[in-house]
Amino acid sequence: MESMTRKRFLNLLLGGGVLGCLGSVIYPVLRYLLPPEQVEAEPDTLKAGTMKDFPIGASKIFKFGRQPVIVIRDVKGVFHALTATCTHLDCIVQYSKEADLIWCACHNGKYDLSGKNISGPPPRPLQAFTVSVKGEDVLVVRTA
Amino acid sequence: MRRVAMTVLLSMLTAGPAAAVQNQCAVCHATLGEKHQAILKAFDNDIHRERGLSCDSCHGGNPALDDAAAAMSPDAGFVGAPSKADMPKFCGKCHSNPAYMKKFNPSLPVDQELTYYTSVHGQRLKAGDAAVAACADCHIAHSIRPAKDPTSSVYVKNIPQTCGKCHSNVQLMAPYKIPTDQLAQYTSSVHGKALFEKGDTAAPVCTTCHGNHGAVPPGVENIGQVCGMCHVHNAEFFQSSPMAKPWAKRKFHMCATCHHEHDIQHPTAQLLSPDNGICMKCHSPSSPQIAVASAMQKKLESIEDAYQRAQKDILAAEEKGMDMAEARDLWDASRMAMYQSKTAIHHFSAASVAEVADPGIQNAEKADQAAKDAAADFQNRRIGLGVASLFITFLVVVIYLKIKDFESSQG
């Protein structure tokens, strides 16, 4: 009789332990399967906007994965996309419509629209990306 | 065929020694003691030698003659070593001659002699002062290297030392009654540190502000121009600020008044302090201007503080292995805002500073929050592990008891 209650008690504990263990496995798995709100980062292609967002002489800065990228439609209407981080001291560059070149306000560094450093302190060119226009969409593509 | 080969070989054999014999200058001067030998040795690395020039190209004379008197006679065109007063003209023989210089480097300027005479050095030389610097004092005679060569005395990293050779010399500078601490001040300045410690060859050196061949101290009216070459917005904001006019009237240097010249330090918010800040030099403590300065100081301090707090927490979270990529993006944005706020000071308006600083403070705070969340998440991982381990250990113990239980009944 005593051994029966003992057995029953043990089985109860066993059931509890199994449930606890299952719970501590199933909970993280269910949380894992629930997709996070932010969809996956770092694509190979980034939609910078539509043609409407880029009148002649417009420029915009985007995050392409971890990198800030400047997308420019120059005065001739040609698109350019380059890393937006100045190679001198990591400031964010801007497009100067008047001079039709890329300019860093921090120490007056200048780059041409292909990203080549042309004057001021920048030691290296900016890295260029490919821009393709598909219909109305302006897409920036990581060049291998 | 064989005959042709023989002739070529013979002519090569005879031409060899003949060419070596030609430079009699080297032959004799090598026997004239250490000073001459050192010059000959140094000249091996000189850019002029590399371009095919020899002793007589500058000093004249006939290097083919082995009779010293004949070789160095005025008839042979010998001019010897120039006096300091003649040196600009001596080098200018070639360097001021566009037609001649084109043969070597068509893009090299030919105005050095001209601009030299606009410099304080040139003016004094013209006035008969032979102690000033002329060509060969900066471009070391007989071992001249182009400015892009890191071994050159005029390579950007070597310029402060080259100028300092004379300008740090108390004895040499005594007659002119000018200070000699510029090099020491520059070395400890933000620009000197950028050049020497960070190796940023884009940092300004003596010649960036003073000019090289036409070296002069920049005048009060154009010092802002000089600084504004790189610090565009700072100069622009200042010129459009209410400070510009009164400063010009009082002949204040628009940058150097607050930032000094050679010992320019990384500016801190402290510069705006209502207790001991630079503004107090002119403004009275109770004036509205000091109130503006104080407001700008507070804003700058709060963005610096937020930025540093975020940095500390991000690093702490990364040390625990948490991914801080997004927090770092926000933090980078706050750094940009911090730079911009420091530039915005030159509007001398608290609102202008707040306009750029406030979004930066927000970004830094968001980054800091993300880092704190990550640290908390790291703590939660351990708590979760603890709970799970508790369940597992419990089950293991129960199974053990269960085994004991039925094995005792199995006997």
Added chain:
Amino acid sequence: MNVLSGQLLDWVDERLHVRPLIEMARHKAVPVHRGSVFYYAGGVCLFLFILQVASGILLLMYYRVGADSSYESVRYISAKVSFGWLIRSVHSWGANIMIFFVLTHMFSVFLMKAFRNPRELTWMSGCVLLGLSMAFGFSGYLLPWNELAFFATKVGTDIIGQVPLVGHWMLKIVRGGDEVTGATLSRFFGLHVAVLPALLSVTIGLHLTFVQIQGMAEVREAKKTMPFFPNFFLRDAMLWLVVLNAVAILSVFFPWELGKKAEALSSAPAGIKPEWYFLSQYQFLKLLPPRILLIPGELWGIMVLGTTGGLLFLTPFWEKALPEERKEIVVRLLGWGGLAVLLAMTLWGYLS
């Protein structure tokens, strides 16, 4: 309750004839002796394989293979997906611990001479399982497409190119080209999530069937036995839980790092080394001189390693051919000696 389960059993038995199996399980017994503890190693391997399959399937929910997406998606898993860091670390730690237990299992079986007649097939299928596990480790290592994995794979696959005549073609087949590229990644991915799981599952099935048919190998001094159900089974369960907990602890305190993304043109970081279970072979190949008797040293190395593998696989057959009085000593010498050499070479490789 008992009536209901009895009816259910009848229903199943009518269709699948499971009663003989249950009867067999009831009578299955495990010998009890000094080395009994090693009988658990095989079970732990099975458990870890199940854990790998489960965590691997979970990783597949977010992993996207490709030179432009592998690294990014693994980063996404560890940074953005809740408990993603845990699943990834469990998979990485689980893999390493599994290899460890597979090796433990193998050495214990070898030293207990459990490969002898009639268990030759069990032994040989086990050797295949070891090879497949290592292939799993090698192919999985590349999948995050980080710097370390990229160069380790480059060095590791270079060796294949040393095989005479067919080496270059084999290298091309493994890499999907002359160099380690996105094509290699696709191949390794296919191998890791389709080919190897299928092969390993089938081989494990065979291995377990062989074990059930032959029973556990008995050791001479073993007099007592223990029923498999529930005595041994519950002990197995205890150990599995302990291993699960250990993997969880390692994952929380030492999460697997991702490092930098692979860049084909960047220079190899200093101290590139393969995973620990390839270190001894790697160190051995490194020690060989460039040429021995006009034949490249690496080729000799491959031949020696290949022969060792072959001899290991065929253990039951050459051991049988040994004279009776030598058997004991040779097995002991080879077992302990092999283990010592393996440990020493691994340590050497780790330290150098």
